[in-house]
Amino acid sequence: MKMPSKKTLTDLATPFANVTADLGQHVAWLKSLRLKSLVQFNKQGLPSNKHEDWKYTSLWSLSQQEFTHKAEESDVSAEQCDQLALLNDNYRVVIIDGIFSAQLSQLDNLQDGLTINPLSTEEGLAKAQPDLGRQIDITKAGFNALNTLLMNEGFVITVDSGVQIEKTIEVIVINTGTTPNLATHLRNVIVMADNSQATVIEHYIGLTDNVSLTNVVTEAVLATNAELNHYKLQQESSNAFHIATLAAKQGSKSQWKTNNISLGAKLARNDVHSQLLGQQSHVVMDGLYLANNEQHIDNHTRIDHTVANTTSEELYKGVLDDKSHAVFNGKVIVHKDAQKTDANQQNQNLLISRGCEIDTKPEMEIYADDVKCAHGSTVGQINEDHLFFLRARGLDEVSARSLLTYAFAVDVLNRIPSEEIRQALSAVIEQRLPQGGV
Amino acid sequence: MLEIKNLHASVDGKEILRGINLTVNAGEVHAIMGPNGAGKSTLSNVLAGRDGYEITQGEVIYKDENLLDLEAEERAQRGVFLAFQYPVEIPGVSNIYLLKAALNAVRKHQGLDELDAIDFLTLVRSKLELVKMDEEFLHRGVNEGFSGGEKKRNEILQMALLEPSLAILDETDSGLDIDALRTVSEGVNALRSDDRSIVMITHYQRLLDYIVPDFVHVLSDGQIVKSGDKELAKELEKTGYSWVNEDA
């Protein structure tokens, strides 16, 4: 496939259209789904800046790349994997350059009532089938259509009714950089039966600064009274494109607590969506983005309160340095039957440099009348009084700034119930600060 | 210890300190009193190294060094401590972290190793006892949600831990109840020694009953207009400041 050297955004669809995914060629339901998504993708292509949801995020630099979908063999040792993992002694799914690694994964002795399978297996596909594609809309999002067209791998987790999973499940997705310009399209499905509980971490890592594209969709289904703690840590390489959709449907009394931490990639885009479909369902949608150099990080979140008595809490924080650019767009939609909705959404940004830029837009659309809703966004700098106080106690200026930045950022971890995960994530954040720690 | 000579300082072109002269020897306690807006906090801030003041004239010698040439943190590391009139709240930075970082900064400057976790905690506990603070305060954000009096105590806790050579206390007594005033005074008195100097800014003679000063100065309109011993404070308590200005 030879591409002209200069492409325009409208051509963006073409390099992908000729690729076919190997997975499930003989699986009828999947074939028909792929066909539908091909039609959709041909119709939409990938979004341009004219698309309201892509106003501040240009895919120009993505369009200038030529991607390959064939990964060369690469080598990651068990020790290396241990070092990269956020947690030890847990269940582990490892995906290397878009391919599940049975060797590096730790899926022995799964607790009763838990299944974890790669999507690329018969079991995985069978477990995913009832729910796959039902949390997203391929007619609206080009990347989701593309993902459905090309998905080849991912993880499928199911938790049976009434089962509480004790160990955390960490999914480690490593891009080794062995294959330059590798594109991977991952589809993950988490199905929580009623009264079940689990904690899942999605952890994306880039090992070199080669160009890559990760286009991932994670779908979660929470039945009545299910609880899913879900964390995503994105540490892809400085030339990576990371496009992610995270979508959940929540039944009554279910709780989805998600935290979305973006540290890496040249261009990262997250679409996080919760549909509160059952009464007394609750979502905590938190996130953090730390951007420097010329990084571009875009978070679009959406919460649909569709029935009465649902609650949502959302806090996204950002720290921007150098010439980085971040976008936050948070929609909370309170539908007309959603009386007694309680929704709170905040976006707070700390600007470290003069050259950085933030476009923040918290939005609430409220069609019910008896609701409690609050939202707001702030953009600020390091507080000079705080800085002077720390310096007057002997901390040099760099350490004092670093400490204040850290304090600002780790605040988003407060609603993570697990002490172990909170500490692991705060250590990652600490390392990522200008001075490499406080 | 400290020698301030003809110090002039302005903010945004407005002169606030208009020729301060003050000598504080090692082991001495000086009280500075004076009406609101006289420049007392400005003097403290200038001594501690806050940005935003323009020094138009004069100099400050501290332990044979030109204090005004040093950054705020360098002054702190050399033993200058300012207890703030309005301590700031810093959510997310725990008190214990601050105490450790501050102590280590000073120790590093003195060429000492960092204290290990156990020694540090033992030391902090002894200081908590001195200012009668509960250990629970260590794990809260710096001054986060502290009452006014608790914030002031927290300043004294930091001072007790850092053992500065020159402590400047800016209205540390304001807002304290009677018991807290006694506790804080005990904390300060425990620090009094031949190689340490204390400058206390206060509006109340009452504090001077607990911490008896060697000298009392009246700062008015950016200048020290009168100096005396502790009797001066008692006179001021009776008569106010109006006569001082007329005299000057």
Ligand SMILES: Nc1ncnc2c1ncn2[C@@H]1O[C@H](COP(=O)(O)OP(=O)(O)OP(=O)(O)O)[C@@H](O)[C@H]1O
């Ligand atoms: N940053 C500033 N900008 C403008 N004016 C200032 C600034 N800082 C201080 N001033 C002014 O300088 C004067 C002295 O203020 P300062 O805070 O030093 O007084 P003080 O003696 O400590 O008063 P108080 O007893 O009320 O604490 C005041 O008139 C104040 O308004």
Ligand SMILES: [Mg+2]
């Ligand atoms: Mg003052």
